[in-house]
Amino acid sequence: MNRLSTVFWPVLVILLVVAGFGVGAHLRGAAVNAMLLHRLPSVGQYSRSGVAFEAQASRLGGVLPLPGNSPSVRLAQAGSAANESYNSDDLLSNDSPMATFQQVYSLLKDQFVDPLPTDTQMAHGAASALLASLDDPNSRYIESPERGVLEQQSKGIYGGSGLLFTVRKVTVGDLLERQITVIDAIPGSPAASAGIQTGDVITAVDNHWVIGYDPFEAQTKEFKKLANDEYALDKAITATETKISQGISLSKAQEQIDTASTAPLTLTIQRGDAPSRDVTFNDNTPTKINDVTSHTLSNGNGYIKIAAFTDATAADFNSALTALSSAPGLVIDLRDCPGGLIDPAIAVAHSVAPGSDFGAISLRDSHADASKASAGFGKKLEELTASNAAPGAVAGYHGNIDVLVNKGTANTAEMLAAFLHDRIGARLIGGSTFGDGLAQTYFPLSDGSAFTLTTGELQTDLGKTFNMTGLTPDVAMTPQELSGDTAVAKAESLLSLGPLKVSKS
């Protein structure tokens, strides 16, 4: 017994020490901090789509799919209450996504070997990646210089090249490409002088091709064929990587077209199947347009042209309409009107037909249960009412109205055309409209940057939507007629037909 106890205790202690040591080492291993030297995916693997884009984003400091700059903007509506609040003390051990974000930031600050970009730059990187991940060409992050240009547009001042554009998704063969598509070249601008038209696609900026698709995705079939030939596959991957490095991201391209910050700026324009041509812009002087122009036509009918919906449009239109109130008929010209602010459009409708419902906007219902919605998120409808009615007495108009439209009539201009057609029985004359029925909201940020977000879809009072489809004219004209001097006269002549039958909602 004695011998056992003299052996027992030392053995126990030794076992406990060894076990303890093992546990300690294991715990350390579990909190491992491996020093790693590792190149990025080796040449045997090719990037899947998305990764190629990420790589491009990091190279150019920009991000991908971005929206056009012909916004139908409303003032931002207040966001709904925060889902969770974060106590910064929790953040170091918390495994929530926000905590991960903060942990990553802290570690970068603590350990990155070289100087980091500023907090603002890193915040911008985060926000633009978030928006890019939405994969919506119309939701994007906007840096300060471009923000200035876009804000001027609401005043009818168009800087840069004078091009208004949007990004459209177009199927080309197997691929879904994103194309920078011209909505309008502002009259009097360098773009208009260069003969750029609605529908033109900008395929390169300063001879860098606009990356509207993932070259790796485009090559998927080719890569698959080469799967067995590592040498040839490696060459193909390198060639594709080189192609990407020669391109410019959609966001950077849009920024340059908007600001034309590097004058001279050369744009490569593609119209249909015709060979592309290069247009160089040397002059950055902004173009100011008259949002509303009007005069009396030869037969005493009135003519009002709305070039864009700006801060001044409501008042300008009301004055023009008041001056023409005794005209028997009225031609409203919305050709090449890219849209603009929505409140002036509502006010214009209100001027013509006070008290009529303009239409609605379908918005995200953040309180709805997304799993129950068929389209993937809850929606709610909000009536569009005139919040900025024109000062002074509203004119009202009781004569016949014809509306001239073409493929350059977009967004809020299309809403107005639909309103006049559905509510007043105005004839739409000319060509099918652009088909841009989505509304973007513009969110300025305190550091001078901003972002736009697609926040809704416009819907006429009869519940009709027109995104991608556009509106069909009641009376069609050939493109030559429509762009010529006789278009207005033809529209005027059709006034005698009287109004169309109006359906009641």
Add this chain to the structure above:
Amino acid sequence: MSVVKRLFKVAVLVVVVALSVVGGFVYPNIRECLRHPGDLASVLSVLPLQMKIGLSSAMGDEAAAEGPLQMYQDTLYTVQSNYYGKLSDGRTLTYSAIRGMMASIGDRYTRFLDPTEYAKMQEDNQGEFVGIGTQLDVNPQNQVYVVKTLPNSPALHAHVMSGDIIAKVGDKTVLGMDITRVVTMIRGQPRTPVTLTLIRKGVEKPVVVTITRNYVHQEVVVSRMLDPQHKIGYISLAQFNEESDVQINKAMDQLQKQGMRALVFDLRGNPGGLLNIAQDVASRFVPAGPIVWVKEREGGMQSLNVENDKHNHPLYPLAVLVNDGSASASEITSGAIKDNGTGTLVGERTFGKGLVQTIIPLPDKSAVAITTAHYFTPAKHDINHKGIEPDVAVTLTDADEKAMNDYVNNHPDDPIDLANDRQLQKAVSVLIQKEQDGAKPHGWS
């Protein structure tokens, strides 16, 4: 009295156990401290994440300041409340944002790893996975087939053969399926069975085998006696992971037994890996002193030195094959050999990555890779963006590469193509010349 005595004994045991646990935890720190006496920074640098952040706040560090979080949070909530379109969940969106934040730094190696990517990286580093132990590839008919079975693997014991085409995994037909999916189906939990239906050349009916999955070691080393006449051995290393030094040691054992007198060490296409493994491997070819100098943001140059316990084989006359695919840990190893004059570098200039990343795991099972240091060769050369020039330059032409590629496709089990590989031929002739000049294997002084 006896109660007190008993309590005392229990207390002593508890203290002993507690001290042991702590000892196990900080043992590597103590080792580091002994190697670099008086260098507080190096001791701290091996502490795990939670302790490091804890220390920072204890020292009143401002590093836990807000930064971009507020702006990001506001943007996210705005998007989640207003965006008219399908939205991914908050975690997916925030991971995208984190990648964007890191992309703004402009360092391609400083990046975020989501849980799936991190798990894959860990597996890669360990050099071990749970499966059956086959190397698979895709043939021109888009069928997944067995290139080889790994030594001691469950597949080998189940008599799976090179060339077997995998027709079914379990009940599911996999002909024409993407190889990564097939691999996922074959892998699984240890000690669970998987049934494969194989089409074997020369056998009429499909062969059905049920194999028990187990831990399988990745094969990162290929070795053989390349030139039996001159006793020139060959070892190639695919990457620097936990298996690498073990397998190199074993290969050198075998070659030594076969009477090797000189060695070709092939690091072409080796993208790198773990720093401490580079230290292990390089120690086998360098007598003494630093393998590499490492400089973090704070503090001066720290060296990782030769580990004498790696001198368990003679120092052989050495030729090291490198090319532009040799990066990072490969450059540390070949740089140490070059600066010490213990081997001749043959081939093409290396990749040029002189940066060290630290991988830090996060509570949500993701991780970040952050470039935390620059490294320099023993002679303090900075090879970042420059690479290391070989002592003997041999460039492969397109025709060379094509010929070698064809050879590998036709001989998947025997990847050494001495007939076409002019860089390998040169390495061999360099070693033959060394022998003629009197070089031979010798002990370590």
